[in-house]
Amino acid sequence: MKKKALLIDWENFKYKIKTILKENKKPINYSNINYQKLFQTLFPESTFDEKICFMARLKKHEKFPEKSLELIESQRFLKMYLEKQGFEVVMCGVVRAHETDEGTVFKEKGVDVYMAVDIVKKSFSHNYSDIVVVSSDSDMNPAIKEAQNQKTKITYVGFQKLSNKGIMYNSDQSILIRDNEILENIQQEPLHIKIKK
Secondary structure (H helix, E strand, O other): OOEEEEEEEHHHHHHHHHHHHHHOOOOOOHHHEOHHHHHHHHOOOOOOOEEEEEEEOOOOOOOOHHHHHHHHHHHHHHHHHHHHOOOEEEEEOEEEEEEEOOEEEEEEEOHHHHHHHHHHHHHHHOOEEEEEEEOOOHHHHHHHHHHHHOOOEEEEEEEOOOOOHHHHHHOOEEEEEOHHHHHOOEOOOOOOOOOOO
Protein backbone atom coordinates (compact mmCIF):
# COMPACT_ATOMS: atom_id res chain seq x y z
CA MET A 1 0.00 0.00 0.00
CA LYS A 2 1.28 3.44 -0.91
CA LYS A 3 2.10 5.99 1.78
CA LYS A 4 0.65 9.36 2.73
CA ALA A 5 3.01 12.13 3.85
CA LEU A 6 2.41 15.44 5.60
CA LEU A 7 5.25 17.91 4.89
CA ILE A 8 5.48 21.23 6.71
CA ASP A 9 7.70 24.16 5.79
CA TRP A 10 8.01 25.18 9.42
CA GLU A 11 9.50 28.64 8.83
CA ASN A 12 6.63 29.56 6.49
CA PHE A 13 4.03 27.92 8.75
CA LYS A 14 5.44 29.68 11.81
CA TYR A 15 5.19 33.10 10.15
CA LYS A 16 1.49 32.56 9.39
CA ILE A 17 0.80 31.44 12.97
CA LYS A 18 2.67 34.46 14.33
CA THR A 19 0.46 36.77 12.25
CA ILE A 20 -2.70 35.17 13.65
CA LEU A 21 -1.47 35.33 17.25
CA LYS A 22 -0.48 39.00 16.90
CA GLU A 23 -3.80 39.98 15.30
CA ASN A 24 -5.65 38.28 18.16
CA LYS A 25 -3.37 39.75 20.83
CA LYS A 26 -2.08 36.37 21.94
CA PRO A 27 1.46 35.70 23.24
CA ILE A 28 3.86 34.50 20.53
CA ASN A 29 4.50 30.96 21.71
CA TYR A 30 4.79 28.08 19.25
CA SER A 31 5.22 25.48 21.99
CA ASN A 32 1.70 25.57 23.38
CA ILE A 33 -0.29 24.74 20.24
CA ASN A 34 -1.63 21.24 19.73
CA TYR A 35 -0.51 20.63 16.13
CA GLN A 36 -1.46 16.97 16.23
CA LYS A 37 -5.06 17.87 17.03
CA LEU A 38 -5.04 20.65 14.42
CA PHE A 39 -4.12 18.29 11.59
CA GLN A 40 -6.46 15.59 12.86
CA THR A 41 -9.25 18.18 12.55
CA LEU A 42 -8.16 19.10 9.02
CA PHE A 43 -7.81 15.45 7.93
CA PRO A 44 -10.28 13.45 10.07
CA GLU A 45 -10.29 10.45 7.73
CA SER A 46 -6.55 10.33 6.97
CA THR A 47 -3.68 8.60 8.71
CA PHE A 48 -0.25 9.82 7.75
CA ASP A 49 2.70 7.46 7.47
CA GLU A 50 5.06 10.41 7.77
CA LYS A 51 4.61 13.84 9.38
CA ILE A 52 7.70 15.94 8.78
CA CYS A 53 8.56 19.50 9.83
CA PHE A 54 11.40 21.08 7.89
CA MET A 55 13.08 23.57 10.21
CA ALA A 56 16.03 25.95 9.75
CA ARG A 57 19.22 24.88 11.51
CA LEU A 58 20.33 27.41 14.11
CA LYS A 59 23.96 27.93 15.08
CA LYS A 60 25.73 30.16 17.56
CA HIS A 61 26.38 33.56 15.99
CA GLU A 62 29.74 35.10 16.90
CA LYS A 63 28.42 38.66 16.73
CA PHE A 64 25.21 37.91 18.67
CA PRO A 65 26.08 34.96 20.96
CA GLU A 66 23.46 35.56 23.65
CA LYS A 67 20.55 36.06 21.25
CA SER A 68 21.53 33.11 19.06
CA LEU A 69 21.96 30.80 22.07
CA GLU A 70 18.52 31.88 23.32
CA LEU A 71 17.00 31.00 19.93
CA ILE A 72 18.83 27.66 19.85
CA GLU A 73 17.45 26.70 23.27
CA SER A 74 13.94 27.73 22.24
CA GLN A 75 14.21 25.71 19.03
CA ARG A 76 15.51 22.71 20.98
CA PHE A 77 12.42 22.76 23.17
CA LEU A 78 10.12 23.24 20.16
CA LYS A 79 11.73 20.28 18.37
CA MET A 80 11.08 18.01 21.35
CA TYR A 81 7.55 19.40 21.66
CA LEU A 82 6.78 18.53 18.03
CA GLU A 83 8.37 15.10 18.33
CA LYS A 84 6.21 14.39 21.36
CA GLN A 85 3.19 15.03 19.14
CA GLY A 86 4.40 12.52 16.54
CA PHE A 87 6.21 14.80 14.09
CA GLU A 88 9.66 14.16 12.68
CA VAL A 89 11.79 17.31 12.64
CA VAL A 90 14.34 17.66 9.84
CA MET A 91 16.94 20.36 10.41
CA CYS A 92 17.98 21.96 7.13
CA GLY A 93 18.90 25.28 5.59
CA VAL A 94 20.55 28.04 7.60
CA VAL A 95 19.63 31.07 9.69
CA ARG A 96 21.49 34.32 9.09
CA ALA A 97 21.54 37.60 10.99
CA HIS A 98 20.52 40.74 9.12
CA GLU A 99 20.81 44.33 10.30
CA THR A 100 17.62 46.38 9.88
CA ASP A 101 16.36 49.76 11.09
CA GLU A 102 14.58 47.91 13.91
CA GLY A 103 17.68 45.99 14.97
CA THR A 104 19.08 42.55 14.22
CA VAL A 105 16.72 40.07 12.56
CA PHE A 106 17.46 36.37 12.08
CA LYS A 107 16.16 35.00 8.77
CA GLU A 108 16.12 31.44 7.44
CA LYS A 109 17.28 30.38 4.02
CA GLY A 110 17.06 27.08 2.16
CA VAL A 111 14.27 25.28 4.04
CA ASP A 112 11.80 25.64 1.15
CA VAL A 113 14.34 24.22 -1.32
CA TYR A 114 15.04 21.22 0.90
CA MET A 115 11.34 20.48 1.26
CA ALA A 116 10.70 20.92 -2.48
CA VAL A 117 13.46 18.40 -3.24
CA ASP A 118 11.87 15.95 -0.78
CA ILE A 119 8.50 16.29 -2.54
CA VAL A 120 10.12 15.40 -5.86
CA LYS A 121 12.10 12.50 -4.35
CA LYS A 122 9.00 11.02 -2.76
CA SER A 123 6.94 11.31 -5.93
CA PHE A 124 9.64 9.72 -8.08
CA SER A 125 9.92 6.79 -5.66
CA HIS A 126 6.27 5.95 -6.55
CA ASN A 127 5.79 4.87 -2.93
CA TYR A 128 3.47 7.76 -2.08
CA SER A 129 -0.13 8.20 -3.21
CA ASP A 130 -0.68 11.50 -1.36
CA ILE A 131 1.54 14.35 -0.20
CA VAL A 132 0.16 17.22 1.86
CA VAL A 133 2.16 20.41 1.37
CA VAL A 134 1.93 22.89 4.24
CA SER A 135 3.64 25.91 2.73
CA SER A 136 2.55 29.04 0.92
CA ASP A 137 5.95 29.58 -0.67
CA SER A 138 5.68 29.89 -4.45
CA ASP A 139 8.96 27.97 -4.77
CA MET A 140 6.88 24.84 -4.14
CA ASN A 141 5.05 25.14 -7.47
CA PRO A 142 7.64 23.37 -9.70
CA ALA A 143 7.91 20.49 -7.19
CA ILE A 144 4.11 20.19 -6.99
CA LYS A 145 3.79 20.01 -10.77
CA GLU A 146 6.53 17.39 -10.99
CA ALA A 147 4.88 15.30 -8.27
CA GLN A 148 1.58 15.40 -10.15
CA ASN A 149 3.37 14.27 -13.31
CA GLN A 150 4.32 11.19 -11.28
CA LYS A 151 0.64 10.62 -10.37
CA THR A 152 1.06 11.77 -6.75
CA LYS A 153 -1.97 13.61 -5.35
CA ILE A 154 -1.03 16.98 -3.84
CA THR A 155 -3.10 18.69 -1.15
CA TYR A 156 -2.16 22.26 -0.28
CA VAL A 157 -2.73 23.49 3.26
CA GLY A 158 -2.63 27.26 3.64
CA PHE A 159 -4.31 29.90 5.73
CA GLN A 160 -7.65 31.51 4.93
CA LYS A 161 -6.26 35.05 5.11
CA LEU A 162 -2.77 34.28 3.79
CA SER A 163 -3.20 31.68 1.06
CA ASN A 164 -1.18 31.32 -2.14
CA LYS A 165 -3.55 31.30 -5.11
CA GLY A 166 -0.88 29.90 -7.42
CA ILE A 167 -0.33 26.84 -5.25
CA MET A 168 -4.09 26.44 -4.80
CA TYR A 169 -4.51 26.42 -8.58
CA ASN A 170 -1.73 23.88 -9.11
CA SER A 171 -2.77 21.47 -6.34
CA ASP A 172 -5.36 18.70 -6.57
CA GLN A 173 -7.04 19.86 -3.37
CA SER A 174 -6.74 22.84 -1.02
CA ILE A 175 -7.55 23.19 2.67
CA LEU A 176 -7.37 26.60 4.35
CA ILE A 177 -6.82 26.98 8.08
CA ARG A 178 -9.10 29.51 9.78
CA ASP A 179 -7.81 31.74 12.57
CA ASN A 180 -10.08 30.10 15.13
CA GLU A 181 -8.62 26.67 14.34
CA ILE A 182 -5.25 27.91 15.57
CA LEU A 183 -6.69 29.75 18.55
CA GLU A 184 -8.82 26.77 19.63
CA ASN A 185 -5.73 24.56 19.73
CA ILE A 186 -3.74 26.74 22.10
CA GLN A 187 -3.13 24.63 25.19
CA GLN A 188 -3.57 26.28 28.56
CA GLU A 189 -1.05 23.90 30.08
CA PRO A 190 1.80 23.11 27.65
CA LEU A 191 3.34 19.64 27.66
CA HIS A 192 6.03 19.13 30.27
CA ILE A 193 9.25 18.21 28.54
CA LYS A 194 12.54 17.46 30.21
CA ILE A 195 15.46 18.83 28.21
CA LYS A 196 18.67 16.84 28.51
CA LYS A 197 21.69 19.00 29.16
